[in-house]
Amino acid sequence: MGSKMNNLTEDGTVGIVASVVGGVVVCVLTVGIGYQLYRHLYRAITLSGETDRSTLTQPDLIYLLMLPRIGVISNISPFTVKLETWFRLIDVPYRVVETTLPSSKRQFPYIILNGVEIADSRFIVERVAKHFNKKVDPNLSAEERSVSVAFSRMLEENTIYTYAWYRVLFQHAEYWGLFSEENKGVLAKKMLKYGPTLMERAAKVKFWQQGVSRLSPAEIYSLAETDLKALSDYLGTKDYFFGEEPTLLDCVAFGHLIQILWLKLNFPPRFYVENECKNLSRFLDRMRDRFYPDWEQLCKPSSSS
Ligand SMILES: N[C@@H](CCC(=O)N[C@@H](CS)C(=O)NCC(=O)O)C(=O)O
Known part of the structure; x- marks a missing residue:
């Protein structure tokens, strides 16, 4: 048993x-x-639809990897607009590659130059200048350089959060609604399908940590307007920020200001600039006319240069 x-x-x-x-x-x-x-x-x-990186091999040609152009303005990333404008300013050869795959730093834009990936527009500027034996803003005085750095950091680290908060979080539908069906290329469609919700989720955390989404809408608009007024006052009656010839700061400012002024969102600081800072609107036309004879073409989606 x-x-x-x-x-x-x-x-x-x-x-x-x-x-x-x-x-x-x-x-x-x-x-x-x-x-x-x-x-x-x-x-x-x-x-699917991505360019095979192993084909980006032409020596001494900058491959500028950017989010797809989805119409209205040349790119929804101010950092991309800055680089594309600056490449034209210093006259270096580049070719656009539209992609939804980010750099090793998990951001856009980035470049591939002689097989090497370089990410972050601030470092791309340094590396490209060195590679092509150019100096960044060779004609600026030390004092002007300081102003250039300070304004660039203001736009890239402060102003950007005010309008990014508006379009990615606060008026998300209004923003994505700007881009019509016919204005979405194959890649853009993919990005819009997978992009907005993912972007919104990441943005909630990022914008809270940065601090902008702890503020009221009125406080956020007032921060943007203070920055824009400072830019407008510094530009004054000059053609470009440091006189008659454009510099890197003009490219940085162009990249951000077209996001605010030319996207036609109901972002209150846009109306403030249109009414109180008219020289900034004229500055944008001047930059576009000087550097972008192909502007209309670039504002069509998925156009390759
Ligand atoms: N400091 C970077 C900023 C680039 C950046 O913030 N790019 C945005 C697009 S406008 C991006 O990729 N955001 C995704 C993320 O940060 O996760 C630069 O100058 O290139």
Whole structure:
């Protein structure tokens, strides 16, 4: 009787162990196969329509990897507009590659130059200047350079959060509604499908940590207007920020100001600039006329230069 019970218990234990092991194996296999399927599907979705990087090999040509052009303005990233304008200003060869795959720093834009990826527009400027034996703003005095750095940081680290908060979080639908169906290229459609919700989720965390979304809308508009008034006062009656010839700061400002003035959102600081800082509007026309004979072409989606 006793040994029968032992056998039963052993059989039972063996059975349980076998089921657990079997279950674990099935789970591992399911997760493994599921993960592989997910990876292949993810790659198929993210890489479809993407340029094969191994083809970006022309020596001494800057490949500018940017989010797709989706119409209205040349790019929705002010950092991309800054670089494209600056490449034209210093007259270096570049080719646009529209992509939704970010750099190793997980941002846009970035460049590939002689097979090397360089990310972050601030460092791209330095590296490109060095590569092509150019100096960044060679004619500026030390004092003007200080002003240039300070205004650039203001636009890139403060002003940007005011309008990015408006378009990515506060009036998200108004922003994405700007881009009509026919204005969305193949890549743009992909980005808009996967972009807005992901962007919104990431932005909620980022904008809270940065501090902008702790402020009231009125406080945010007032920060933007203070920055824009400072720019307008400094520009005064000059053609460009440092006189008759454009510099890097003009490219930075062009990149941000077209986001505020030319996207035609109901962002209150836009109306403030249109009414109180008319020289900034004229500055934008001047920059476009000087650097972008192809502006209309670039404002069509997925155009390649
Ligand atoms: N400091 C960077 C900023 C670039 C940047 O913020 N790019 C935005 C697009 S306008 C981006 O990729 N955002 C995604 C993210 O930060 O996760 C630069 O100068 O290039």
